[in-house]
Amino acid sequence: MIKRYILPVIIVILVVLLGVGLVGFNLFRDKAISDFFASMQQPAAPVSTYTVKPEVWTPNIEAIGTVSAIQGVELAVEVAGIVKEIPFKANQIVEQGAALLQLDDAIEKADIVAAKAQDVLADQTLARARTLSTRGVGAISNVDEAQSASLAKKAEIAKLQAVLDQKLIKAPFKGTVGIPRIEVGQYVSPGTVVVSLQDLATMRVDFTVPEQMLASIHVDQPIKLNLTDNDEQFDGQITAIEPRIDPSTRLVSVRAQVDNDSGKLRPGQFAQVRVQLPTEENVLTVPQTSLVSSLYGDYVFVVRPAPAENAKPADAAAAGEGEKPADAAKPAEEAKPAEPAANGEKAEEKLVLAQVFVTPGRRSGLLVEITKGLKPGDIVVTAGQNRLNPGSAVKIANEVNPANTTESGLPTK
Numbered sequence: 001m002i003k004r005y006i007l008p009v010i011i012v013i014l015v016v017l018l019g020v021g022l023v024g025f026n027l028f029r030d031k032a033i034s035d036f037f038a039s040m041q042q043p044a045a046p047v048s049t050y051t052v053k054p055e056v057w058t059p060n061i062e063a064i065g066t067v068s069a070i071q072g073v074e075l076a077v078e079v080a081g082i083v084k085e086i087p088f089k090a091n092q093i094v095e096q097g098a099a100l101l102q103l104d105d106a107i108e109k110a111d112i113v114a115a116k117a118q119d120v121l122a123d124q125t126l127a128r129a130r131t132l133s134t135r136g137v138g139a140i141s142n143v144d145e146a147q148s149a150s151l152a153k154k155a156e157i158a159k160l161q162a163v164l165d166q167k168l169i170k171a172p173f174k175g176t177v178g179i180p181r182i183e184v185g186q187y188v189s190p191g192t193v194v195v196s197l198q199d200l201a202t203m204r205v206d207f208t209v210p211e212q213m214l215a216s217i218h219v220d221q222p223i224k225l226n227l228t229d230n231d232e233q234f235d236g237q238i239t240a241i242e243p244r245i246d247p248s249t250r251l252v253s254v255r256a257q258v259d260n261d262s263g264k265l266r267p268g269q270f271a272q273v274r275v276q277l278p279t280e281e282n283v284l285t286v287p288q289t290s291l292v293s294s295l296y297g298d299y300v301f302v303v304r305p306a307p308a309e310n311a312k313p314a315d316a317a318a319a320g321e322g323e324k325p326a327d328a329a330k331p332a333e334e335a336k337p338a339e340p341a342a343n344g345e346k347a348e349e350k351l352v353l354a355q356v357f358v359t360p361g362r363r364s365g366l367l368v369e370i371t372k373g374l375k376p377g378d379i380v381v382t383a384g385q386n387r388l389n390p391g392s393a394v395k396i397a398n399e400v401n402p403a404n405t406t407e408s409g410l411p412t413k
Contacts, residue, residue, distance in 0.1 A: 044351070045388065046397035049303055050287055052370070052378045057283040060224070060274035060364045061216065063254075065207030067225075067269040070257065071173050071199040075100065076191050078166045083186045088195070090179045098171045101182070101194050105167040108160060115157045122150040175199040203258045203265045205236070207273045208251035217241065217275055223256050224274045227264070234258045234265065238275070274365070284374055285367040290382045291360060299357045300374070301381040301388055303396065306350035353381065355390040 081103035088100050126146040133143050171177075178196035182188060205225060209217060217238060225234040236258035245252055256273070258265065290300050358373030374380070379396075381388065388394070 044393040044395040045384070047301075047303070047381045047388070047394045048383045048398055049379045049396050050290060050382045052284055052286060052374050052380060053376050054282040055285060056279060056281050057285055057364070057367070057369070058279045059277045059362050059369075061209055061213050061277065062364075063207040063209055063273045063275070065205040065225075065256075065271045065273045067203055067205050067258075067265050067267060067271050069175075069198040069200060069267045070202045070204050071175065072197065072267055073172065074193050074196050075169055076193045077101070077103065077169065077188050078190055079103070079163065080187070080189050081105075081167060083182050083184050083188060086180055086182070086184060088177050088180070091176060093176050094171045094174065094197075096171055096174050099168060100171055100177065100197075101169040103167040103188070105164050108164040108167060112157060112160045112164065115153060115160055119150070119153040119157055122146070122153045126150045169194060171197060173197070173199060198267055200260055200263060200265070200267075203260045203267070204239070205256050205258060205271050205273060206253065207256075207271075208246075208249070208253055209275070211245050211250045211252055214241075214245070214252050216277055217254065222276045223258075224276065225256075225258055226272045226274075227269060228272075232262070232264065234260070284370045284376070286370055286374070286380050287382050288363065288366055288368045290380045290385070291358070291368055292385050297357050298360050299355050301353045301385055301390075302356045302374075303351050303379040303381065303394060304354050306352045306393070351394050351396070353388055353390055353392050353394055 083101065084104045085102040086100075087102065088094060088098070094100070126143070126149075129143045129146040133140055175197045176199075178198070180195050181193055188194075205223075219238055219241060221238045223236045223238060225236055226232075236256045238254060239257045240255040242253035254275075286300065292299055292301075356373055356378075359371045361369035361371045363369070381394075
C-alpha cells in the first residue's frame with residue numbers, strides 16, 4: 001500500500017525540483033545580464049567642439065530688405081496716338097534725353113506750320129497799326145487789338161509745340177531700359193506704360209529695425225548686404241531714417257545706399273542686411289548651434305576631464321551632472337591627469353560632458369554672446385546635443401565642425 005504512493009510523491013518532488021531549478025536559472029541569467037550591462041562602459045560619442053576665448057567682435061543688427069534702383073521709373077505716354085518708332089532695344093543703356101518712343105505727330109506739325117503763318121500776319125498787322133498810330137491816323141485801340149492777337153497766336157504756337165513734344169518720350173536720366181511693352185503701329189491711350197528705366201549704377205535697400213535698436217543706428221553708418229548666405233557681400237551706408245515709428249508694428253523704416261559696380265543687384269531682390277555696430281573687445285561668444293533652450297533656461301554642454309575613480313560622489317556629480325549653473329561652471333582642474341598605460345605611453349584622457357546653464361546676449365551672424373556661465377578656455381559642444389546627456393563619455397572630432405566661423409559670423413569655406 002505504501003509503495004503505491006511512493007512513486008507519485010517522487011514524481012511530484014522531481015517536478016518541484018525542476019521548476020525551482022528553472023526559476024533559479026532564469027534569476028541567475030537575468031542577474032548576470034544585468035551585471036554585464038551595468039559594468040559595460042558605453043563607447044565615447046564623437047562631438048564637434050569650440051574653445052571659448054575672448055575675441056574682438058563686431059555686433060550687427062540683422063534685417064530683411066528689398067533692393068530698388070536709386071532712380072527707377074515706369075515711363076508712360078501722356079497723349080493718345082499711334083506708335084511710329086521705338087528707337088531702343090531691351091537692356092540698352094541710354095543717356096539722359098535719349099529718344100525712347102515716337103508717336104505719329106504729322107497733324108501737330110501741320111498745325112504748328114499754320115499757326116506760325118498766322119503769327120507772321122499778326123506781327124505785320126501789329127506793326128502797321130503802330131505806324132498808323134504814330135502818324136495820328138490810327139486809333140490806339142487798333143494797336144491794342146493787334147498786339148493782343150499777336151500774343152494769342154504766339155501762345156497757341158507754344159501750346160501746339162508742347163503737344164508735339166508729348167509725342168516724343170525721352171529718357172529723364174541715364175539708365176538701363178527694360179523690355180518694350182508696345183509695338184510699332186499700336187494705338188496707345190494716355191497712361192499706357194511704355195518701358196521701365198532703371199539706373200543700376202547705385203542701388204538702395206529699404207528695411208526695418210525694431211524700435212529698441214533706433215538708438216544704435218544713424219545716418220552714414222556702414223552696412224553689409226547679402227543676397228544669400230554664400231553670395232558676394234556688398235558694402236553700403238545708411239542714407240535716411242524714418243522719423244516716425246510705425247505704431248502697428250513698432251518698426252522703424254531705414255534706407256541705405258549700395259554701390260552696384262558688379263551689376264549683380266537688381267530692383268525687387270530680397271536682401272539680408274546687417275548694420276554694423278562699433279567693435280567690442282574681450283567678448284565671449286559661441287556658435288548658435290551650441291546653445292540649447294529648455295523650460296529651465298539656456299544651457300550648453302562643456303567637455304571636461306572625467307573625474308577620478310576614487311572621487312567622492314558629490315565631486316563626481318558636480319563634474320558630470322551640472323544641474324546648477326554655479327556647480328556646472330566649477331573648474332575641472334581637480335580631476336587627476338590620465339595615468340600612463342602599461343606600455344609606457346600616456347593613455348588617452350577620458351572626457352565627459354557637463355551641462356552648464358548660461359545667459360545669452362546679442363546675436364550676430366552664426367555667433368551668440370554669452371554674458372554669464374562660461375569662462376575662457378571652456379570647450380563647448382557645437383553639434384549633436386539632442387543625443388547627449390550630462391556625464392556621457394565623449395571624444396573630440398572636429399573634422400567637420402560648424403563652429404569654424406569667420407569674424408563676421410559666417411562659416412569658412
